Amino acid sequence: MNHRELAQAILEQVGGINNITQLVNCATRLRMNFKDESLVHLDQINKIPGVLGAVKKSGQYQIIIGTDVANVCNEIKAMGLNESPVNTGKKVGKIDALMDIFAAIFTPVIPAITAAGMIKAILVICVLLGMEKTSQIYVVLSFIADAGFYFLPIMLAVSSAKKLGCNPYLAAMVGGALLHPAFTQLVTAGEPVHIFGLPIKLINYGSSVIPIILAVWLMTYVERFADKVSPKAVKFFMKPTLTILIVVPIVLVVLGPLGSYIGTGIATITDFLNMHVSWLVPTLMGAFMPLLVLTGMHWSFLPVLMTSYTTYGYEAVMGPGSLVSNVCQGSAALCVSIKTKNKELKQLASSAGVTALMGITEPAMYGVTIKFKKILLSVMLGGGVGGFYAGLMGVVRYTSGTPGLLSIPIFIGENPMNVVHALIACAIGFVVTFAATWFYGFEEPTDSSEKTETKETEAGEKASMVKKIVISSPVNGKKVDISKVKDETFAKEILGKGIAVESVDGKIAAPFDGEVATIFRTKHVIGLKSTEGVELLIHIGIDTVELEGKFFTPHVQDGDTFKKGDLLLEFDKKAIEEAGYETIIPVIVTNTSNYLEVLASKEGDVEMGQELLTIL
Structure with missing residues (x-):
């Protein structure tokens, strides 16, 4: 199947293009929401050639495609997708709803953050090879990379508005107001500033995360209010004007500082853990990442990751542990492919093992790891041990990206030993998982031809x-x-x-x-x-x-x-x-x-x- 045929096959099993209310993709999955979930047939989607798996997690349908997912997503959008928030009347759990919001807000901006981080990694390599930081090439590439982080509030404003159901361009305007050079000059000058008699807290909102999300949340209510009070004859200009005049001052006076304090708090906690118990979080992430992914709880860490990137330029919360965990998935699958006598499992495990090492773990996870409890425990053991080493050595990830051997450059930074320790952690996790899987063993499945008999x-x-x-x-x-x-x-x-x-x-x-x-x-x-x-x-x-x-x-x-x-x-x-x-x-x-x-x-x-x- 080519990308368009795969897109059409998926649409046939989800109720058609008009049943989709939201569609985004991450590194390997289509993430979709629907008006009528009764029209979605996961069992049939799982049978489509080219689909590695399909599940519903955290209030969102996830169709696992692999590295070609962006092409399939684009094909679906090209067929006339008109995304719009729809109230289906179905009550959704608070946790599921929160995970769904995080996924919808942060997933669209990950490519920009990834590009910015990879350019910074390239610059680090160039400097190690002798490039001067004062050279024009370095300066130009540096500000290009910085743009991905500095203008993050505007990007988050657009994705937040699309998810929460308000005008994305007005939301972008709010983000732009927080980053406007005139406001930045006021922050630099440090002189007291007031609006309508209320003091404005002078904060640099470049690269911030929480303030703009709070701003767009407020805007969803203000925009509805402005729509209600604006006469039809003048609604075209009165509604957006009222929205901006109400939202921006409240953000500058109240929500901006509140969001900044929350972000600072998150950064402080992260800094404390990195300083005093650097081994703890990577160990836990390395061990429990498979379960977090299965339940969709890994999305809850996105605000923390984004805050860490924008505050420090790196994160040590999820990256090191998830890298080791993914390699452990590959290790377990490859061990199974060598040890099993079942032909079907051998073929599946060998291919899934290689892709997992590269960072695409879904085939290994859904095809091998979860099916055998002992193997899952082996993966968790290897992930925990490798994550412990990574944490002990202070390994960090400099940008987002699917953790795997192909994406090792995201661990390249000013400290050249960071990527070395990341590779050592992977090696430790691989060996421990392989040995545990080999000696702890697993239940050998019966060939399908013999199973019934x-x-x-x-x-x-x-x-x-x-x-x-x-x-x-x-x-x-x-x-x-x-x-x-x-x-x-x-x-x-x-x-x-x-x-x-x-x-x-x-x-x-x-x-x-x-x-x-x-x-x-x-x-x-x-x-x-x-x-x-x-x-x-x-x-x-x-x-x-x-x-x-x-x-x-x-x-x-x-x-x-x-x-x-x-x-x-x-x-x-x-x-x-x-x-x-x-x-x-x-x-x-x-x-x-x-x-x-x-x-x-x-x-x-x-x-x-x-x-x-x-x-x-």
């Missing part, structure tokens, strides 16, 4: 040789295969094997005799331990953690003992669904590795007390 036979043989534990259903409802749950953590069996149930009455009963291991703070998750040692996780709904315990009523506490059939928890199924959340209930054996097999019963209706899972 041998599954029942193997289960029967195991059942005759080992003790069988039957887990009863804690729910009245309908059984659903765990792979159909719209959460990769459960569908890919990352936490363990199990099954899901659609409840009909909102009641959770004890599936065996045992005790309550834990009830999560937000009451949507309950962990149980049977008298026979089975550890069971019952997770009510998808993303229901965002309800903060609302609509859930537990009848037991941590440490309570119970008998099979005792009522453990109730939830308001209707209210949760009206709030926009699914109420499917994954039931997971979290200590799956302690047993030979966990077998789920067939899909269909089930009542409390009936057989749900069989553990061998």
Whole structure:
């Protein structure tokens, strides 16, 4: 398929061009929002040749294409895309909504920041090779690179306005006012300045991040107000005039300084961590980056990264750890390709391993890592160890870019050893992950041609040789295969094997005799331990953690003992669904590795007390 054919195939499965309300792309993914999500068929998108995967995360649909993603995105836009904010009426969780906003605001400006950072890296290399900083070539390229950072408020103003639903050109004007040479001269002079009798805080807003986002947020309300009070006959000029005259003074007097203080606070915390515990954040990022990407939580760090770039010219929060983590993904996949006897997995893992080393981890993550719990743990171990070294050596990233061996130049800066230590950290992560994957091992998958034929036979043989534990259903409802749950953590069996149930009455009963291991703070998750040692996780709904315990009523506490059939928890199924959340209930054996097999019963209706899972 060429780029246009791939774009057309995707559009057929998302309800057409008119169903798209927003489309952006990052280094490897199309990120899309839709008017009617019922028209989107992820299962069919996953089958399109050229699509590496498709998921919904953080309130946004993500279609993984790879390095050709920009070409596919451009083809879709060329077909007549008219992006506009649409209120679908569906309630979205606060966390998902926030991640969606961050992604929409920062993703469009990343190419500019990347270009600026790469030019700076080139200049560093040129200086090392003998170029004078006073030469005209250096000076010109330097101010070109600086423009990407200095005028960041204007770029963020446009992307923020597009996401929040106000005029992007008026937003750009607000950003321009903060950077105007006349205002900059006032800041330099330091003389008191007032507007309408109110003092203006003299702050240099060049390269700032938070102030302009707050300004555009205010503008969304002011613009609606101006539209409402402006008579139709003069609305054309009165609406934008009122908007600017209200927004800019408030930003200069209140929101600008507030945003500056927030940015300074973020920079101070980042500086403190880099100075006193430089190893901590890269270690955590290196270890947990796969889980952050799976849940979409990595977007929450974008304001921190942008603030660090504009304040220090580099960041040490995500770059070092994510570089090592990506290399570890490649290491694990390559190890699997060498060790596995399964032809399909060998072919997938070999190609996915190479692309992961280059920074494109989706094929390795979705095709190999997540499918095997032990491999994921090996990747996290290698990422943590490599990240620890990177943090200990003070490795930093000078600009944005997909971390991988191809993008190593983003770690080139004035300290020539920075990139050397980055490569050493990668080597450490690679070796640790490869060794852990090799010796810790993984469950060898059965060839697809043999899978159907041998599954029942193997289960029967195991059942005759080992003790069988039957887990009863804690729910009245309908059984659903765990792979159909719209959460990769459960569908890919990352936490363990199990099954899901659609409840009909909102009641959770004890599936065996045992005790309550834990009830999560937000009451949507309950962990149980049977008298026979089975550890069971019952997770009510998808993303229901965002309800903060609302609509859930537990009848037991941590440490309570119970008998099979005792009522453990109730939830308001209707209210949760009206709030926009699914109420499917994954039931997971979290200590799956302690047993030979966990077998789920067939899909269909089930009542409390009936057989749900069989553990061998």
